[in-house]
Amino acid sequence: MTAQYPVARPRRLRRNPALRRMVAGTRLHAADLILPAFVKEGIAEPRPVASMPGVFQHTRDSLRKAAHEAAEAGVGGIILFGIPAVKDARGSAADDPDGILQVALREVNAEVGDAVVVMADTCLDEFTDHGHCGILTPSGDVDNDATLERYASTAVAQAAAGAQMVAPSGMMDGQVGAIRSALDGAGYGNVPILAYSVKYASAFFGPFRDAAECAPQFGDRSTHQQDPAGPLEEALREVRLDLAEGADAVMVKPALAYLDVITRVRDEVDVPVAAYQVSGEYAMIEAAAANGWVDRDRTITESLVAIKRAGADLILTYWATEVARRI
Numbered sequence: 001m002t003a004q005y006p007v008a009r010p011r012r013l014r015r016n017p018a019l020r021r022m023v024a025g026t027r028l029h030a031a032d033l034i035l036p037a038f039v040k041e042g043i044a045e046p047r048p049v050a051s052m053p054g055v056f057q058h059t060r061d062s063l064r065k066a067a068h069e070a071a072e073a074g075v076g077g078i079i080l081f082g083i084p085a086v087k088d089a090r091g092s093a094a095d096d097p098d099g100i101l102q103v104a105l106r107e108v109n110a111e112v113g114d115a116v117v118v119m120a121d122t123c124l125d126e127f128t129d130h131g132h133c134g135i136l137t138p139s140g141d142v143d144n145d146a147t148l149e150r151y152a153s154t155a156v157a158q159a160a161a162g163a164q165m166v167a168p169s170g171m172m173d174g175q176v177g178a179i180r181s182a183l184d185g186a187g188y189g190n191v192p193i194l195a196y197s198v199k200y201a202s203a204f205f206g207p208f209r210d211a212a213e214c215a216p217q218f219g220d221r222s223t224h225q226q227d228p229a230g231p232l233e234e235a236l237r238e239v240r241l242d243l244a245e246g247a248d249a250v251m252v253k254p255a256l257a258y259l260d261v262i263t264r265v266r267d268e269v270d271v272p273v274a275a276y277q278v279s280g281e282y283a284m285i286e287a288a289a290a291n292g293w294v295d296r297d298r299t300i301t302e303s304l305v306a307i308k309r310a311g312a313d314l315i316l317t318y319w320a321t322e323v324a325r326r327i
Contacts, residue, residue, distance in 0.1 A: 025309075026305050026308050026309040027308075028301070028304055028305060028308055028323070028327050029327070030073060030074035030075055030076065030323075030324035030327060031074060031075075031076040032076060032308070032312075032313065032314055032315055033075050033076055033077075033314075033315055033316075033317060033320035033323060033324055034075070034076055034077040034078065034079055034117075034119070034274070034314055034315065034316045034317070034320060035066075035070045035075050035077070035078045035079070035316075035317075035318070035320035035321055036078075036079050036081065036121075036276075036316055036317075036318060037058060037063060037066055037067070037078055037079070037080055037081070038055075038056070038057045038058060038080075038081045038082075038083060038211050038212060039057070039058045039059070039060060039063045039080060039081070039082055039083065039100060039101070039104040040057040040058065040059070040082075040083040040100070040213075041082070041083065041084050041085040041099075041100035042085040043057065043059055044059065045059065045062075046058050046059055046062040049207065049210055049211045050210065051206070051207035051210045051211075051279070051283055052207045052210070052211060052279055052282055052283055052286070052318065053283075053286045053287075053290070054286065054318070055211060055282075055318050057083060057211065060103065060104060060107060063080075063104055063107075063108065064107060064108060064111050066078075066321070067108045067111055067112045067116070067118075068111065068112060069321050070112070070116060070320060070321045070324070071112040071115035071116045073320075073321045073324035073325045074324050075116055075320045075321055075324045076116065076117060076314065077116055077117035077118070077119050077165070077314075078108065078112075078116050078117075078118060078119065079119040079120065079121055079167060079316065080101060080104055080105060080108065080118070080119070080120055080121065081101075081121050081126055081211075081212050082094075082099065082100040082101025082102075082104060082126060082127070083100065083126055083212060083213050084099060084100050084101075084126075084127055085100075087127055087128055087129040088128070088129055089128060089129060089130060089135075089136065090124075090128070090135060090150065091124035091125075091126075091127030091128040091150060091154075092127070093127045094123075094124055094126075094127040094150065094153075094154040094157075095150070095153040095154040095156070095157040096157070097157060097160065097161070099127075099157075101120065101158070101161075102157055102158065102160075102161035103161075105118060105120055105158060105161040105162045105163050106161045106162050108162075109161075109162030109163070109164070110162070113162065113164065117164050117165055118162060118163060118164050118165075119163060119164065119165040119166070119167055119194065120155075120158040120161075120163040120165075120166050120167065121167050121169055122151055122154055122155050122158060122166045122167055122168040122169065122170075122179065123151075123154075123168065123169045123170045124147070124150055124151075124154070124170065125170070125212070125214040125216075126212045126213065126214045128214075129217075130216065130217045130218070131209075131214050131215050131216040131217050132216055132219075132221070133147070133169075133170035133171070133172070133221065133224065134146070134147030134150065134151075134170060134172060135147050135150060140218065140219065141223070142172075142223065142224060144172050144173055144174070144224075145174075147170065147172050147175075148172055148174055148175060148178040149178070151168055151170065151172065151175050151178060151179055152178045152179055152181070152182035153182070155168070155179040155182055155183055156182050156183060156186045156188065159183055159186070159188040159191045160186075160188075163191065164191070165191065165192050165193070165194055165248075166179065166183075166191060166192075166193055166194070167193070167194040167195070167196060167251070168193065168195060168196060169196040169199065169253075170196075170224070171196065171199050171221075171224045171225050171226070172224060173241075174245070175195075176193055176195050176241075176242045176245035176246055176247045177245035177246060179193060180193060180245060180246035192248035192249065193246060193247050193248050193249075194247070194248065194249045194250075194251060194274060195242040195247035195249070195250050195251065196251045196253055196276075197235075197238045197239045197241075197242040197247065197250040197251060197252070197265075198226065198235040198238055198239060198250070198251070198252040198253065198258070198261055198265065199225050199226065199251070199252075199253045200225055200226045200227070200228050200253070200254065200258065201220065201221050201222040201225035201226065201227060201228065202225075202228060202253075202254050202257070202278070202280070203280065204254045204257065204278050204279070204280030204281060205254075205278055205279060205280060206279065206280055206283075207279035207280060207282070207283045208278060208279035208280075211279065226238070228257075232260070232261065232264060235252075235261050235264070235265065236264060236265065236268055239265055239268065239269060240268075243269065243271065247271070248271060248272075249271050249272040249273070249274060249314070250265065250269060250271060250272075250273055250274070251273075251274040251275065251276060251316075252265055252273070252274070252275045252276070252312075253275070253276035253278060254276060254277070254278040254280070254281060255275040255276055255277045255278065255281065255307045255312070255315070256277065256281050256303060256306065256307065258275075259306060259307065259310040260310075262275050262307065262310040262311050262312050263310045263311045265311070266310070266311025266312070266313075267311070272313045272314055273311060273312055273313050273314070274312060274313065274314035274315070274316060275307050275310070275312035275314070275315055275316070276315075276316040277303065277304070277307060277315060277316060277317040277318070277319075279318070281303065282317070282318045282319070285299050285300060285303065297326075300319050300322075300323065301323070301327075304317065304319075304323060
């Protein structure tokens with residue numbers, strides 16, 4: 001750059017909305033957005049999630065309606081979380097062909113599967129009575145390798161029910177490889193894996209546990225989810241391991257507090273990078289807006305632009321349908 005003020009005036013390109021729109025370096029597209037949705041077995045009406053205004057535990061009927069609305073808005077994908085009526089220590093409902101998640105996957109895929117990518121969260125925490133992400137040892141630790149068998153079985157059940165993509169979120173070592181092998185062996189070699197490769201033991205997950213009814217009954221998830229203060233190289237190592245095991249895309253979760261991690265992952269890999277704008281991020285903006293402290297629509301858009309600018313190709317957000325309608 002050679003010109004300086006007063007010849008150089010960057011404000012010239014900001015003078016009006018049309019100019020700003022023309023030179024925008026970051027653009028949101030509806031197809032980049034993925035809607036997380038909860039479906040609960042045995043309820044007659046959708047139930048509001050108190051800590052997440054505007055989010056519901058859906059009935060099968062209301063879930064289909066939400067899926068149609070997302071498809072009509074141009075949303076790229078919908079990822080389903082199931083909440084069974086009965087839970088047990090091994091999360092038996094997770095791979096039950098007649099379990100709530102598999103039933104919902106079949107119905108949603110039949111309704112909108114040609115318009116949006118119907119995805120399944122592949123974990124056990126919504127299905128276990130103890131709320132942890134896997135099988136427990138007698139001492140109460142999560143048994144990594146025993147849990148892999150459950151994840152593999154769950155992923156196959158989800159694919160059989162119509163899941164177009166599975167997304168293992170439990171942060172077990174070897175989970176992607178176990179799922180890839182199981183899917184291939186069962187004839188679902190074309191089903192891609194979106195790996196929750198970089199998932200932190202975050203306080204921002206709190207409201208999600210209300211929505212999915214999966215709060216741990218004891219302890220926490222710090223033994224398998226990453227330490228927020230851990231070295232960046234640990235996150236990159238997790239990504240490399242998942243890619244070596246067959247991941248087709250990778251995810252960073254949460255998003256806003258880890259924009260630097262999203263950027264580094266984007267720089268490192270040649271597959272799509274997703275970021276999950278998690279429940280705590282959603283709840284904070286909604287609460288601040290409800291109190292008149294921030295402009296709701298502008299803050300939502302700005303938060304998503306920041307995630308996109310950091311390098312995310314895909315964004316999981318509870319505002320997916322709303323934002324897709326207005327961009």
